Amino acid sequence: MNWENPAAAQTASRAAAVGHRPGQPVVRAAGWREPPSPPGHFLIGNAPELKSDVLGFIVQAHRDYGDVIRLRFPFVRAYLAAHPDDIRHILQDNHDNYTKNNIDYRLLKGGLGDGLLTSDGPYWLRQRRLIQPMFRRERIAQFGVLMAQAARHLADDWEGHARRGEPFDVAAEMTRVTLAIVARALFSVEIAQDAAVISQSLTTMNESMAQAGFAALLPFLPTRTNRRIRAAKRALDRVIYRIIAQRRAHPGHCDDLLSLLLFARDPQTGKTLSDRQVRDEVATFLLAGHETTANALAWTWYLLGCNPDAEDRLHAELAEVLGGRAPCVADLPRLRYTAMVIDESMRLYPPAWAFSRSNLEDDEIGGYRIKRGSLIYISQYVTHRHPAFWEDPGRFDPERFTPERVAVRPKYAYFPFAGGPRACIGSQFALTEAALILATLAQRYRLRLAPGHRVEMQPLITLRPRHGVKVVAHPLR
Numbered sequence: 001m002n003w004e005n006p007a008a009a010q011t012a013s014r015a016a017a018v019g020h021r022p023g024q025p026v027v028r029a030a031g032w033r034e035p036p037s038p039p040g041h042f043l044i045g046n047a048p049e050l051k052s053d054v055l056g057f058i059v060q061a062h063r064d065y066g067d068v069i070r071l072r073f074p075f076v077r078a079y080l081a082a083h084p085d086d087i088r089h090i091l092q093d094n095h096d097n098y099t100k101n102n103i104d105y106r107l108l109k110g111g112l113g114d115g116l117l118t119s120d121g122p123y124w125l126r127q128r129r130l131i132q133p134m135f136r137r138e139r140i141a142q143f144g145v146l147m148a149q150a151a152r153h154l155a156d157d158w159e160g161h162a163r164r165g166e167p168f169d170v171a172a173e174m175t176r177v178t179l180a181i182v183a184r185a186l187f188s189v190e191i192a193q194d195a196a197v198i199s200q201s202l203t204t205m206n207e208s209m210a211q212a213g214f215a216a217l218l219p220f221l222p223t224r225t226n227r228r229i230r231a232a233k234r235a236l237d238r239v240i241y242r243i244i245a246q247r248r249a250h251p252g253h254c255d256d257l258l259s260l261l262l263f264a265r266d267p268q269t270g271k272t273l274s275d276r277q278v279r280d281e282v283a284t285f286l287l288a289g290h291e292t293t294a295n296a297l298a299w300t301w302y303l304l305g306c307n308p309d310a311e312d313r314l315h316a317e318l319a320e321v322l323g324g325r326a327p328c329v330a331d332l333p334r335l336r337y338t339a340m341v342i343d344e345s346m347r348l349y350p351p352a353w354a355f356s357r358s359n360l361e362d363d364e365i366g367g368y369r370i371k372r373g374s375l376i377y378i379s380q381y382v383t384h385r386h387p388a389f390w391e392d393p394g395r396f397d398p399e400r401f402t403p404e405r406v407a408v409r410p411k412y413a414y415f416p417f418a419g420g421p422r423a424c425i426g427s428q429f430a431l432t433e434a435a436l437i438l439a440t441l442a443q444r445y446r447l448r449l450a451p452g453h454r455v456e457m458q459p460l461i462t463l464r465p466r467h468g469v470k471v472v473a474h475p476l477r
């Protein structure tokens with residue numbers, strides 16, 4: 001046993017461990033053990049550590065206790081699974097045994113309702129099949145035109161800041177542009193007027209739900225947090241129901257997601273979705289469709305600002321491939337380093353940093369018995385730093401994502417978009433958008449952190465920079 005690094009030792013001894021290989025049925029061996037667990041406080045378990053520094057705590061617990069850990073939560077049997085084989089088992093090979101019907105998703109439903117992200121079972125499957133065509137390759141290429149255009153406008157907007165040498169928050173700018181893009185692409189609306197209300201409502205829900213804990217599961221309780229969530233939801237609903245009413249009144253010839261949702265008929269019953277069901281999908285896509293991509297880009301600017309060598313390579317690629325003209329979707333296959341920078345940024349700062357599943361039946365994970373109804377956490381933040389798969393994991397190094405190195409790594413060592421049937425439906429949308437925005441802006445500006453500004457992680461439902469990322473833009477031409 002490697003006592004220095006139990007996570008690596010467990011990985012090395014996996015072949016010898018009791019247990020499954022991907023795709024094989026679970027064999028119940030005698031003497032299954034409980035996974036090790038960091039010590040917890042009386043009654044409240046690990047709650048104080050998870051509240052004060054969740055990221056530091058789970059990374060350290062993985063280093064100290066290995067690939068499957070029991071987390072001590074009040075009232076719930078919770079685990080963290082960090083090995084790529086186990087993540088593959090949960091998300092892909094044995095996904096039928098795992099559900100989103102648990103406290104985490106019930107909490108999310110408080111704001112998002114029953115949209116594609118939070119629903120489960122046959123309703124989820126029907127909605128996924130309905131919506132999937134919106135994210136085909138040809139559609140993404142069409143969206144790419146408006147993504148590139150929005151990025152060019154943003155680059156023009158920054159000229160004033162750059163001329164005056166004035167610091168600005170690039171995280172807020174990434175939120176503004178990604179929200180405008182998703183609203184235009186999926187709902188054909190100009191969101192500028194409502195952007196502040198939408199952003200504020202979604203931020204409030206994101207913060208409050210991440211902090212509310214059990215109180216948010218009882219939304220009728222008159223706590224301050226519950227009142228904030230309700231007010232944010234009301235403000236968001238006003239905007240969304242107005243967008244729905246306008247489209248019902250003037251359907252036009254839009255073939256966007258909104259029309260798809262409003263006018264699609266169930267093949268069996270012939271019924272359309274109710275306004276409430278449409279509202280839940282619109283809220284889901286407004287949130288999931290911009291917040292994560294905005295965070296990925298904000299962290300990318302931060303990392304480039306701290307790593308001038310990588311930034312120089314990026315600029316060299318942009319100059320060579322584009323020769324000074326603005327990028328479009330057709331350029332993306334040749335912007336390899338640009339994509340590698342984004343991949344590496346999402347390794348270190350995964351916008352979706354953890355999520356959970358619950359098992360319907362007993363299962364075996366990494367040689368341990370996991371009783372049905374447990375809460376199993378999977379964390380990109382932890383696995384993307386797994387020392388058995390990432391050398392010097394804290395270092396920013398886009399070279400990790402050359403095709404040769406990706407080919408020899410297990411698939412679930414890197415999974416910013418999750419995987420299996422519940423993988424992110426918008427992954428290609430996000431990667432196209434991020435590459436076009438990064439290429440367009442990096443071609444014109446070098447961003448440097450504003451003096452004295454401290455960048456800090458804020459792990460809510462998504463991983464945000466707590467005080468934004470304040471930068472000064474220096475024009476390149």
Ligand code: HEM
Nearest residue numbers: 116117288289292293296351352355417418424425426430
């Ligand atoms: C860098 C950007 C993004 C990241 C890192 C990301 C990550 C993820 C992850 C990890 C999941 C699985 C969550 C879970 O199991 O609870 C997910 C699901 C989802 N994402 Fe994304 N996402 C991104 C961008 C987008 C975009 C641009 C859209 C829409 C335009 C989108 C829409 C969704 C939806 C609707 C789901 C639920 C899918 C289902 O369960 O069928 N995401 N995303």
